[in-house]
Amino acid sequence: xxxxxxxxRTRRAILExxxxxxxxxxxxxxxxxxxxxxADVTKGALYFHFPSKESLAQAVLDEQVPFxxxxxxxxxxxxxxxxxxxxxxxxLSNALLRGSVRLAVDQATPSGVDHGEPFRQWADxxxxxxxxxxxxxxxxxxxDPRETVELxxxxxxxxxxxxxxxSDREDLGHRLSVLWAHVLPSIAVPGLLLxxxxxxxxxxxxxxxxxxxxx
Numbered sequence: 001x002x003x004x005x006x007x008x009r010t011r012r013a014i015l016e017x018x019x020x021x022x023x024x025x026x027x028x029x030x031x032x033x034x035x036x037x038x039a040d041v042t043k044g045a046l047y048f049h050f051p052s053k054e055s056l057a058q059a060v061l062d063e064q065v066p067f068x069x070x071x072x073x074x075x076x077x078x079x080x081x082x083x084x085x086x087x088x089x090x091x092l093s094n095a096l097l098r099g100s101v102r103l104a105v106d107q108a109t110p111s112g113v114d115h116g117e118p119f120r121q122w123a124d125x126x127x128x129x130x131x132x133x134x135x136x137x138x139x140x141x142x143x144d145p146r147e148t149v150e151l152x153x154x155x156x157x158x159x160x161x162x163x164x165x166x167s168d169r170e171d172l173g174h175r176l177s178v179l180w181a182h183v184l185p186s187i188a189v190p191g192l193l194l195x196x197x198x199x200x201x202x203x204x205x206x207x208x209x210x211x212x213x214x215x
Contacts, residue, residue, distance in 0.1 A: 016096045019060050028108045068122070148187055
């Protein structure tokens with residue numbers, strides 16, 4: 001059991017180090033030696049878990065969507081809102097998530113790395129929530145959940161890239177609040193609008209509640 005726990009910790013340390021290096025340098029410039037130095041593990045330990053740079057990048061990409069986990073909400077549209085703000089908040093400090101997001105938009109990743117997979121996973125998860133929101137009467141009848149989700153995912157991607165370039169994502173919460181202020185009136189039933197929370201600090205508040213519940 002102790003050996004298995006050490007292996008899990010080592011794998012996680014490698015992933016977190018790789019996320020930081022991929023975020024800072026992109027796929028092409030990142031080397032295994034850079035990840036080894038950051039993770040402070042042996043080459044054998046790294047290759048035991050990840051046989052190639054491509055497999056390491058794919059593993060970092062596969063870690064992205066779980067960072068969107070939020071407490072369930074009776075209002076499913078609020079849950080979708082919360083996921084965007086929580087990911088935005090976590091991007092401020094989580095190196096693994098930052099590296100995963102950079103890899104997802106890095107056009108230099110080779111064909112052996114599927115950087116489109118996180119987009120598909122986000123679309124599936126959010127579409128399921130919006131379909132439940134529609135069933136609960138939260139959405140306008142003209143709303144197509146899948147098309148709306150793909151617009152949201154694409155908008156989030158572009159907004160976080162712009163925020164990173166201009167403020168190292170310090171203004172990302174505000175930018176997401178502006179996005180929702182424009183989107184919500186076009187998808188939510190009017191009676192729900194005042195009850196939805198899309199303030200810029202929503203991500204920080206949701207994460208604080210998660211941490212309090214875990215302590």
